[in-house]
Structures are given as C-alpha cells and as structure tokens.
Amino acid sequence: MKNIALTGFMATGKSVVGKKVADILSFGYIDTDCLIEKICGMKIPEIFDKYGEKYFRGIEKVAVKRASRLKNHVISTGGGVVLNPSNIVQLRKHGVVICLKARPEIILRNVGDAGSRPILMSDDVYERIKTLLDERQHFYEFADYTIDISEMGIDDAAAAVIKAYSILKTR
Numbered sequence: 001m002k003n004i005a006l007t008g009f010m011a012t013g014k015s016v017v018g019k020k021v022a023d024i025l026s027f028g029y030i031d032t033d034c035l036i037e038k039i040c041g042m043k044i045p046e047i048f049d050k051y052g053e054k055y056f057r058g059i060e061k062v063a064v065k066r067a068s069r070l071k072n073h074v075i076s077t078g079g080g081v082v083l084n085p086s087n088i089v090q091l092r093k094h095g096v097v098i099c100l101k102a103r104p105e106i107i108l109r110n111v112g113d114a115g116s117r118p119i120l121m122s123d124d125v126y127e128r129i130k131t132l133l134d135e136r137q138h139f140y141e142f143a144d145y146t147i148d149i150s151e152m153g154i155d156d157a158a159a160a161v162i163k164a165y166s167i168l169k170t171r
Helices: 014-025 032-040 044-051 053-068 085-093 104-111 125-140 154-168
Strands: 003-007 028-031 073-076 095-101 145-148
Touching: 003 014, 003 085, 003 154, 014 028, 014 073, 014 154, 028 032, 032 044, 032 053, 032 073, 044 053, 053 073, 053 085, 085 095, 095 154, 104 125, 145 154
Parallel strands: 003 073, 003 095, 028 073, 095 145
Antiparallel strands: none
C-alpha cells in the first residue's frame, strides 16, 4: 500500500488527522517535524534560533527522505515542506500527497501559542498567516488532492482523507 503524505499550512490538522487516519487504516504514523527534532536533538524553535531557517529546511529534506521510504505510513509534514519541490517528488515516490487547507481564522484559532511557531513571529499573527498562505498557495497546488477542513471535525477530516486515498492509491 502507498503512504499518505499530508501537507498544508501549519495548524490545519495534519498531525491530529494523520494519527486518526493511521489508526483507522492500521498504518504507521510519522511526523516529519518530530523526526527533525529527533535528528537535531532540539525543538524546532531552538533549531531556528541557533541555525536559521535555511539549515532547518536542509534537515527537513533529510527527514522527508527518511519518512517517504517507509511503507504503509501516514506522514504528517511541516507547513513549509512544500517550499522545496524535491520534497513533494520524494513523498510521491511511495505515496499520495493530500493537502489539508483551512481559512486563516481557523488557522489562527488552531495555532494557539504562536511563540512555538518561529515562522509566525509578528506583531499581527493573523496578517502573517494570510501573507504566508498567499506566498505558499502555488506550492500547495502540487498535491494530488486538497481537502478544506475549515468546517470539519477530526473524524470528518479523517474520513475525507481516507476517501481521497482510496481513489488516489490506484494511480
């Protein structure tokens, strides 16, 4: 069976929905952000503070490559994984890429403490979210399928991912 790689902006439910989908399908689950933290031995905000975003993106590429080699897994990716097109190519080698999206106000609600999200450091977090969504929109379009989770709970979002996967896995 092919992997399911979940992409999308931060706080669109990739991790929580991914875990639910993995449980329902009896797949393994891996989060590339957690893998990055394991590789580096520090939390993502520390990596950004100490080494910067460019270094982080390099480690992210390594994490994506490792995760994509797994079989029968749901892979939740970081919000910026799509910024490097080679990451999407890698995820597609053994899986399908499904993008979860949400309206900016839903993302803001889900973000909680923006301090744990270095990329959101701004006086106006809502405007920063909108700007980043606009900047990244064309990258998210490389997904095989997109699901707007703005009006969905976890169970409905997981069901939508599974439905999309059932169609896409034969491609």
